[in-house]
Amino acid sequence: MQRFLNALLNQRWPGFKVKHHAVLPEKEPVFGTLRPPLPxxxxxxxxxxxxxxxxxxxxxxxxxxxxxxxxxxxxxxxxxxxxxxxxxxxxxxxxxxxxxxxxxxxxxxxxxxxxxxxxxxxxxxxxxxxxxxxxxxxxxxxxxxxxxxxxxxxxxxxxxxxxxxxxxxxxxxxxxxxxxxxxxxxxxxxxxxxxxxxxxxxxxxxxxxxxxxxxxxxxxxxxxxxxxxxxxxxxxxxxxxxxxxxxxxxxVENGSPQAKRHFVFLEPEEIAAAPVSSSAARLIAHAARTGLKTIAFTRSRRLTELVHMSVLRMAPQLRKRVSSYRAGFLPEERRIIEQKLSGGALDAVISTSALEMGIDIGGLDLCILVGYPGTVMTTWQRGGRVGRSGRESAIVLLPQPDALDQYIVHHPQDFLNSGYELAVTDPMNEEILKTHLPCAAAELPILQREVDADPVLTRVVSELTESARLLRAADGEQWLSAALNPHRTVDIRSVGPSYAIFMESDSDRKLPLGKNEGIRALKECHPGAIYLHRGETYQVERLDLEKRTIQVSACNVPYFTRVKSEKETEILEVFASKPVGNFIVRLGRLRVTENILGYEKRKLFTQELLGSDPLDLPPQTFETVGFWIEIEPLLAKNIQAANLHFMGGIHALEHAAISMFPLFALCDRNDIGGISIPLHPQIEKGAVFIYDGYPGGIGLAARGYEIIGDLLLKTKELIASCDCTDGCPGCIHSPKCGSGNKPLDKKAAHLLLRYLLGELNLAEKVPAIDPENIPVAASNPPAPAAVPEYRIGFFDLETQRLADEVGGWQNKHLMKVSVAVLLETPPDTVHVFRENEVPELVKRLTELDLVVGFNIAQFDYAVLKAYTTVDLNRLPTFDLLRDIHERLGFRLSLGHLAEKTLGRPKISDGVQAVEWYRQNRWDSLIEYCKMDVLLTRDLFRFALENGYLLYTDRRNRLLRIPTPWSLDALVKK
Structure with a gap:
């Protein structure tokens, strides 16, 4: 071990250098006493x-x-x-x-x-x-x-x-x-x-x-x-x-001992200068020569095979002493490799995650991580495969040229001192429930009390009953499975239909080679694809979508293949929404469609593009859960005004945010997907979507929605700390980008993040950026001005009738309340009141230090006057419209001020609100009223913090309205 470490730390190695060497000291055991003792x-x-x-x-x-x-x-x-x-x-x-x-x-x-x-x-x-x-x-x-x-x-x-x-x-x-x-x-x-x-x-x-x-x-x-x-x-x-x-x-407290360990973080001499497969092979061969038993972990089947092929090219004498190991191998192949490894017949094995669990594979000394495994937990799990006999061991991290790997290598102490991530799953995924409930019903009838226990179960059982996959008994108290053996059609490990891979033999027999599943089969085993298996290359001759078979033939080509695709998304339902910094983030149900357009041929070890070919494959569509960041139109204009590429900026932000996601939850980059759209037709503004990569969702997007602020902070830190000028695999490039990492704009992404996180106000223009210099992010953004802890309420209401239906605006008291929304702060708590709940609303208004609204004095209070004997005009009230009217001499609409100042227009108007009330569309009505309250709140806060609001005059000039307001003065007034 010392001989290997001395060479690694002191010699020059082509393609990489040592970034950090951590020595993890041995840990003494802590014993316990069992009471009573064992028999x-x-x-x-x-x-x-x-x-x-x-x-x-x-x-x-x-x-x-x-x-x-x-x-x-x-x-x-x-x-x-x-x-x-x-x-x-x-x-x-x-x-x-x-x-x-x-x-x-x-x-x-x-x-x-x-x-x-x-x-x-x-x-x-x-x-x-x-x-x-x-x-x-x-x-x-x-x-x-x-x-x-x-x-x-x-x-x-x-x-x-x-x-x-x-x-x-x-x-x-x-x-x-x-x-x-x-x-x-x-x-x-x-x-x-x-x-x-x-x-x-x-x-x-x-x-x-x-x-x-x-x-x-x-x-x-x-x-x-x-x-x-x-x-x-x-x-x-x-x-x-x-x-x-x-x-x-x-x-969770561990009392077991731990032998001395070394953790060596390597760094490529230049991003993408040397293939990671060659560097890994060089380390494996050197370890074998020094007598170390080695396990190397990769993140993909393709990379596993590339490393194996590189070892055999560099050291042909190791052909019988080194093997690859991964999913897709036949069971008998895997068993033989395990036996050889535990018996000492192999010096090294190159594996995907398939060997990270506790199978006894003998005493190993060295763990080489070919690419950061994606999570802290997985890193230590894989590193724990070595040093089990109490001997000194080492873990070597050889990063791939992607964002998360580079972040870890450049922040080794962050990794070494970090906590473990959350393990996320969704036990009530509706798509999965639909497959298991018939199985449960075939085993034992599902009872009414079980269905009533959870609203999700109630809904899914109803759907399965309507589609006749579940049959309801005559007494109405039980559900039975329509199929005799429904479990046979459920693959609990696959994300889609499974495809068998065969190779044609000289005797016309089909020899089984492995399997693939779901959209991965279409991406890795399309006609013309190069399929790698145990160091050998095969070309896909035929993909049969109906029979789910893939026919390959042995070949010897110096390239691999990678698909190009495009995606689109449709918002089906919104579950949750919240403002963060200068943006709104929403969580909801999405429909994602991916079209595989063609594939590229790239040189095996240098990734040089050799050519591309089109593909004609059916689109892949599924429904899932995702969150999305809405990019306000004003922000898009600011990016363009700075001579930057807006689409390239949101695309780069999407890539970098997905790269940082595994810092917060146990996941693989294939578990989440992303789409960036400069103008989404449903929300009518730019958006960045990040979603669970499986039908029905698995809980990752919900986690992302929770920690969106922290995620974007890490994303900004990644981009700002990367030394490249225009973006590289270490920050904004993605190895699975269907559009070939085009367009991307690193500077635009960095500026976008500063706006989104509130370091820059939306109305604050940034001078056109010198393309030679990327702006440096403030490491500690200025803290917002301290606001006294007053109880403030932001208020708005909608009516049941229009003014012309009650004889004009002088009869506002006859228009009647349909819905009212009061947002109390701190904390930001939203209360919704319907007409019968107006007394509770008035009670809450009288308890506040300040009520803030837009045209509240002339309109909202006039409507409320019909429901109460309280003199509302005596409440501590601040009316934005009245103050602006007094300053300018004319009135401006809430929508105008919000669009010019915040970059967020109103979503509807009062006439539409009355129509929604009459159509009994309460969700739309309440959402509209809530959004007006949020606009009022955000305008008020913007004015307090910046001393002005923005508007355009008749000559379309963007001007400031001075707002020398003091919260203390407004409350005491």
Whole structure:
């Protein structure tokens, strides 16, 4: 290890240099004392295994399990989590031999790896006098029909399986497992953190179906969940098993020791100067020569194969000592590689995420991260695969030329000192619910009380009933599945239809090569695409969309392929909206359509463009959840006035914001998508959309909506800190941009972010920017002026009738209130009142230090006068329209002032508001009234902070109205 590190730190390496070297000191163990102690036989079995004491987190967890609590243990990899549940289950089985336990792992390899550990543990326990030898069995896709029958006939004490088999075999045929469910005491869910995103949404429904089956057979098993370190283990556990968070205890303090580790952050000598695959291959070959066992993790299947090919080119003698490993390999291929790695026959393996979980692959010394894994949790999870034997180990981060990688490498202390991200999933994703409810109904009828428990369930069951996928019983109290085996059509791991990849052989037989799924199949395996598999290249000859097959042939070409596409989005529903800085952000349901237009051919190791070809593939459309930032028209004009490219600016902002998103939630860049549109037809202004990349949404967009301010701050920091002039892969370029990263304008994105975050007022023009100089962002934007904590209300109302219907404006008191909106601050709380609630409105008005409105004195109070004996004119009131009229001598509309000052026009008018009332369109009416109140509030705040408002005169000159207002004076007036 020292020889390798000395060479890495002191020699010159082509293509990269060391940016930072962190030494993570060894950590001493912290032991705990279990009260009462384990049974003597279990103590002896631990001694036989070389374990003399339990760590503090292990004893804490065992005591919680003994108390009957559902628990989640979220500690680092190699901290002894599996010993916790093996001890707990063995102790429980020793007390009652009839009890059963269910172990669930996300992948088959982990089930079989843990089976060997468990059987060894049971054997030692039996030898130590624990009693009978408890039976174990794996039940998964590799279990033969004969073995499956034997398992059901002789039920094991511990059944090891995965969510797939729960879905396809155990739950649909629960009657064959009746005695197992009746005696089920423990459900162990390992690698809980993997159940996030769309996979987590599927698995959460499977666990809910499991709890229904258990309840039917009269059991309520205890859940033991194990996770890598994440920031919300209790929340994720509750979402997965459908339990209140109060019913789950958490163990996060880690008592296990840690050997000395090195973390080396590398930096490319020049962005995109040397292919990352070549640099990674150089490190792998050098590690092999110095006798280190190495695992290299990449972020994509293609990169895995490129690194493998580069190693073989540089060091042909390693051909039998190095292998790639990834999803898409056939099961027997993966099993052979695992055996060779754990047996020492391989010096190195290059893997996607497929090997980051706790499969025993022997003692490894060096972990090379070919690209930042995307999250803090995943980085330490992958780094935890080395140094398990207590030996000194190293993690080397070799960044890819993209924004997040460059941010991490240039802020190593931010990474090393950072907390762990949230694991996000959406257990009530409606698209996924629609697939699992028929499965649940086929297992046991869905009851009315279950449907009534959640409005989402009520809605989805209604839709499934209308489409005849669920059938309602005659008594109206139960729903049954229309299909006999609906589970067979549900793929819990795929985001779309699965495609089988075949290679034609000399004997005309189709040899299976792998699989691909969803839109990824269309992007990676379109006709003409180059498909990489285990260091070999294949060309796609045919893509059959109906049969879902892909035919390839072996080839030897010096290029790879990448698709070009275009996207459009339609807003279907708005869930939430809030103002932040100088913009409005909204969360809602979207329809996204992507058209794959063609593909590029790029040179294998330099990415040089060699040519492009068109494609004729059907558009891919899905509905999802997203948030969007609305860009005010005035801001667009300001960007253009600064000689910058508005479309290039919002496009660059979109790329950079998506790059920074994984700092806040566990996700992959493929989990989220984005679209930037200079003039969206529905909102009639520019917008940047960021959305969940899966139908129905998986919770990421909702998280983005929550932290939008922090996300944009990180985005601005990324762009401002990058040394490039016009944008590069380290800041605003995206490797998955369907338009080939055109147009992009780094300077425009930087200026946009300063406006959006409130560093610049929307009305503040920036001089035309010298194209040679990018403006430096203020590291600490000026804090807003302190405002005394007065209770202020911003108020507006709409009426049921028009003025000409009551005999003219002198009869405003006859127009009647349809709806009124009062925004009280601090905090900004919106109250909506209908006509029968006007007394409560008046009461609130009388309790405020100041009421602010637009034409409030002459109109709103005149309408309200019909409902109260309170003299409203005596309330502390500030009328913006009256003050402006007194200064200018003429009246200006709210819409005019808002558009010129804030860049935000009114969305309608009073006549339309009356029409909405008569049509009973309350949502539109209330939204319009709310928006007028927000415009009034924002104009008032702008005037207080800047001392003026803007308007245009008859000659179309943009002018200032002086507003020398003081909040103190207005309140006391």
């Amino acid at each position: 003597q036989a279990l103590e002896e079995s631990l001694t036989r295994m070389g374990i003399s004491a339990l760590y503090a987190h292990q004893t804490e967890a065992l005591e919680m399990i003994r108390a009957g609590r559902n628990i989640v243990v979220a500690t680092p990899t190699s901290s002894g989590k599996s010993l916790i549940y093996n001890l707990a289950v063995t102790e429980g089985l020793s007390e009652n031999h009839e009890q059963r336990a269910l172990y669930l792992f996300p992948i088959k390899a982990l089930s079989r790896d843990q089976l060997a550990t468990l059987e060894n543990f049971f054997e030692m326990s039996a030898q130590a006098g624990a009693g009978m030898r408890f039976r174990t069995a794996v039940y998964d896709g590799d279990t033969t029909p004969y073995q499956r029958t034997k398992v059901r006939q002789h039920l094991p004490h511990v059944l090891l399986t995965n969510p797939d088999m729960m879905h396809y075999a155990l739950l649909p045929f629960h009657g064959k497992w009746e005695n197992f469910w009746k005696d089920l005491r423990f459900v162990v869910i390992d690698e809980m953190h993997t159940y996030r995103g769309v996979f987590g949404s599927h698995v959460s429904q499977i666990f809910r179906r499991l709890r229904r089956i258990c309840e039917y057979y009269g059991t309520h098993p205890q859940f033991i969940l194990l996770s890598a370190t994440i920031s919300n283990p209790r929340q994720l556990a509750g979402q997965l098993i459908g339990a209140p968070e109060d019913d789950i205890d958490v163990v």
